[in-house]
Amino acid sequence: MIAAGALPNRRVEGWRWSDLSAALADRDVPMIPGDRHVLARIAIGARRMAGIVVNAGETRTEIERVGDDGVDTRALEIDVRDGASMSLVTIQQDGDVALAHRKVRLGQGAIFRQFIIADGARYARIETEIDVAGEGAKIELNGVYLVAKGRHADLTSQVTLNAEHAEVRQLVRGVARKGGRGVFQGRFKVERAAQKTDAKMEHNALLLEDGAEVFAKPELEIYADDVQCAHGNTAGQLDEAAIFYLRQRGLPEIEARAMITRAFLIEALPGWLDESVRTDVETHIDAWLGTAS
Amino acid sequence: MLELYNLHARVVPEDGPQREILKGLSLSVPAGEVHAIMGPNGSGKSTLSYVLTGRDGYQVTEGSVLYEGEDLLALAPEVRAAKGLFLSFQYPLEIAGVPVMTFVRAAMNAQRKQRGEPEVSAPDFLKLSRIAAQQLRIDPDMLKRPLNVGFSGGEKKRLEIYQMLMLQPRFMILDETDSGLDIDALKVVADGVNALRGEGRSMLVITHYQRLLDYIKPDRVHILSAGRIVKSGGPELAHELEKSGYDTVMGAP
Numbered sequence: 285m286i287a288a289g290a291l292p293n294r295r296v297e298g299w300r301w302s303d304l305s306a307a308l309a310d311r312d313v314p315m316i317p318g319d320r321h322v323l324a325r326i327a328i329g330a331r332r333m334a335g336i337v338v339n340a341g342e343t344r345t346e347i348e349r350v351g352d353d354g355v356d357t358r359a360l361e362i363d364v365r366d367g368a369s370m371s372l373v374t375i376q377q378d379g380d381v382a383l384a385h386r387k388v389r390l391g392q393g394a395i396f397r398q399f400i401i402a403d404g405a406r407y408a409r410i411e412t413e414i415d416v417a418g419e420g421a422k423i424e425l426n427g428v429y430l431v432a433k434g435r436h437a438d439l440t441s442q443v444t445l446n447a448e449h450a451e452v453r454q455l456v457r458g459v460a461r462k463g464g465r466g467v468f469q470g471r472f473k474v475e476r477a478a479q480k481t482d483a484k485m486e487h488n489a490l491l492l493e494d495g496a497e498v499f500a501k502p503e504l505e506i507y508a509d510d511v512q513c514a515h516g517n518t519a520g521q522l523d524e525a526a527i528f529y530l531r532q533r534g535l536p537e538i539e540a541r542a543m544i545t546r547a548f549l550i551e552a553l554p555g556w557l558d559e560s561v562r563t564d565v566e567t568h569i570d571a572w573l574g575t576a577s
Numbered sequence: 578m579l580e581l582y583n584l585h586a587r588v589v590p591e592d593g594p595q596r597e598i599l600k601g602l603s604l605s606v607p608a609g610e611v612h613a614i615m616g617p618n619g620s621g622k623s624t625l626s627y628v629l630t631g632r633d634g635y636q637v638t639e640g641s642v643l644y645e646g647e648d649l650l651a652l653a654p655e656v657r658a659a660k661g662l663f664l665s666f667q668y669p670l671e672i673a674g675v676p677v678m679t680f681v682r683a684a685m686n687a688q689r690k691q692r693g694e695p696e697v698s699a700p701d702f703l704k705l706s707r708i709a710a711q712q713l714r715i716d717p718d719m720l721k722r723p724l725n726v727g728f729s730g731g732e733k734k735r736l737e738i739y740q741m742l743m744l745q746p747r748f749m750i751l752d753e754t755d756s757g758l759d760i761d762a763l764k765v766v767a768d769g770v771n772a773l774r775g776e777g778r779s780m781l782v783i784t785h786y787q788r789l790l791d792y793i794k795p796d797r798v799h800i801l802s803a804g805r806i807v808k809s810g811g812p813e814l815a816h817e818l819e820k821s822g823y824d825t826v827m828g829a830p
Contacts (some may be wrong), residue, residue: 530684551673551674
């Protein structure tokens with residue numbers, strides 16, 4: 285047992301905008317000993333741990349729902365072996381404290397695709413750590429967060445590249461209303477052995493109301509000299525000129541705003557999503573935007 | 578149909594000083610007529626179109642605008658649209674992620690809902706769209722692409738008129754619709770506009786040049802200068818302007 289005070293707080297790099305210690309203050313927090321990530325060692329509330337091995341040449345899809353209970357902690361360890369493919373969809377909607385960590389290892393020519401949609405909770409953090417061990421791996425990381433008042437959603441990821449010819453594509457889009465906080469932390473670490481890496485990271489956020497908060501830290505750490513890496517990061521407001529254009533055509537203001545916001549978010553939905561999942565996600569976005577019909 | 582009386586308006590930028598742009602503009606456009614507004618740069622042409630359609634950032638300080646006897650300035654932009662007011666934008670906006678047809682159908686249904694009419698059926702909508710696209714020689718594939726994203730200046734203007742044909746407005750403001758169009762595109766667009774001319778429909782055609790007015794023949798021509806109508810006349814006034822310039826026609830010293 286340790287006190288919540290021993291958990292990372294805002295003075296710790298990587299936890300500045302998502303103070304775990306404060307979120308779990310006044311609780312005893314049992315920890316599993318070991319050197320795994322802190323989110324994988326917390327042992328309170330509903331807790332699920334799983335190890336997934338995708339054998340060479342296999343394809344697997346998992347849909348994970350996080351945040352069903354008051355405090356919900358998840359830890360996944362995923363081993364995607366040579367030539368295997370893993371797709372992971374994570375849906376985080378409710379709960380008080382929702383914590384998820386996934387550690388992914390990719391073999392030669394392995395594919396890992398992830399889509400996260402998070403509404404946030406009083407505190408929600410979904411953290412992805414990926415190690416590329418084999419050549420020619422492909423990674424697609426997509427995410428959407430929608431944070432209303434009193435909600436906090438943190439999508440943090442680190443991709444460590446240790447082998448040549450990897451392709452990484454990351455696109456995260458988020459929206460925040462007054463009193464909501466979105467956090468994006470993305471890091472690509474390209475080791476010397478990872479020549480010919482082709483990696484792109486993009487995060488875009490819309491602050492829908494005054495008093496909304498979005499914090500972003502995109503990082504590229506590159507030790508190889510023959511790579512293509514790029515990142516883009518924007519946070520802004522809806523374009524009022526575009527809103528007026530839609531209203532001039534007859535759309536009420538609330539619908540005009542929703543239409544543009546929806547289109548902004550939908551662009552972050554990956555093409556590989558199963559049709560029924562995609563429909564569910566779109567329906568959820570519409571409901572969140574208040575335009576469900 | 579549209580009556581402007583002694584309209585004063587200023588632009589209220591978020592930063593920077595307020596400036597009075599319209600300074601006592603009076604104008605009457607009867608039902609079924611096409612009026613042209615010509616004027617030099619900075620005379621208030623675009624401000625007039627934004628004030629009439631209700632864009633934020635413009636404040637009316639004096640005067641009135643009656644649309645079919647109703648106080649237009651009291652209405653939200655979408656309400657004005659549902660009552661038949663349409664602005665063909667000088668610079669149409671790019672709307673990422675929203676296909677043209679999805680957007681137009683949403684707009685059409687939003688207007689119908691405000692008017693208490695039933696939604697357009699899918700087959701009816703497609704039929705209307707096909708006819709409008711043919712008339713304007715628009716490639717149907719273009720209508721599946723996000724609105725105006727990556728379109729040329731001429732394509733955007735064509736799309737404005739496509740929306741106009743689809744929404745069937747009753748009062749149309751064309752803000753420099755001719756800019757960005759080559760002569761062939763201009764004819765196509767003008768034919769589209771002329772298809773909407775008729776009893777009960779009026780237009781305000783805002784332009785720098787007389788050229789557009791060869792194809793969309795106005796009933797009246799007004800010269801706007803420094804925020805007021807300084808001269809009005811028949812179609813011949815536009816020709817006179819083209820020949821002699823604003824200074825001569827307005828009688829500047």
